[in-house]
Amino acid sequence: MKSWYLLYCKPRNERRAQQNLAMQQIESYLPVIQEERISQGKTKLVEALLFPCYLFIYFDPTQVSVSRIHSTRGASRIIGCREDMTPIDDRIIQQIKHRVMKHKPEVDKGIQAGDKVQFTEGPFVDLEAxxxxxxxxxxxxxxxxxxxxxxxxxVDKESIKKV
Structure with a gap:
């Protein structure tokens, strides 16, 4: 029976493992979130792995050889893979997917030079600028x-909003 399992990947090879597993028709899930990073004085949104070096895979161990997954480029080993493999409950994967979707930050508040803004916190709360x-x-x-x-x-960007 198909279930979710946790695959440990070689460092910075999660996407490679995911691509190679897809070529073998093995479904996978790599939780990615958007993070703000400052580079050269500018704030950029970049993708960051929620669980670096880990990939969730969905397969049936009676149909797909575990050694085939272990030998996939970018993959290292399935976590908890001894005599009896321990599957991950589907509800856990659904909760992770739900939280990743909720975590998406606003890409840009759409505030341009000359726009009226209102303070949302601090000593000038509710005043305009x-x-x-x-x-x-x-x-x-x-x-x-x-x-x-x-x-x-x-002022802090988080303390203003567009009017």
């Missing part, structure tokens, strides 16, 4: 009217 530009380290500059003068403030 004008977005000027993005700065490194998850910060940005806004133009804020205070006491009849326009001041340039450096």
């Amino acid at each position: 004008i977005f000027e530009e993005t700065n490194a380290e998850k910060r940005c500059f806004v133009l804020f009217n205070i006491m009849g003068q326009q001041k340039r403030l450096c």
Whole structure:
């Protein structure tokens, strides 16, 4: 009977193992999330493995040879593969898939220079400003009217939203 099993892969070879297993008609699941990384002062979304070096595979050990999987390029060994293999409950895989889908961050808030923004936290909560530009380290500059003068403030991107 087909079940999910956990495959340990060689370091940074999870995708290679997944491709080679697909060529053998073995279903697999590689949980990937989007992470914000700062490179050269710009924030970029990059794919990051939820479980580095691990791949979930769905197969029937009575139909597919375990040694065939172990000899797949990029793969190392099936976890818990001794005399009796221990399958992973389908509900666990479904929960992981559900959480990965929920984790998708906003790619961009769509705020452009000149847009009106509102503070969502901090001492200026609910007050409005004008977005000027993005700065490194998850910060940005806004133009804020205070006491009849326009001041340039450096604030956390998470503390503003587009109006």
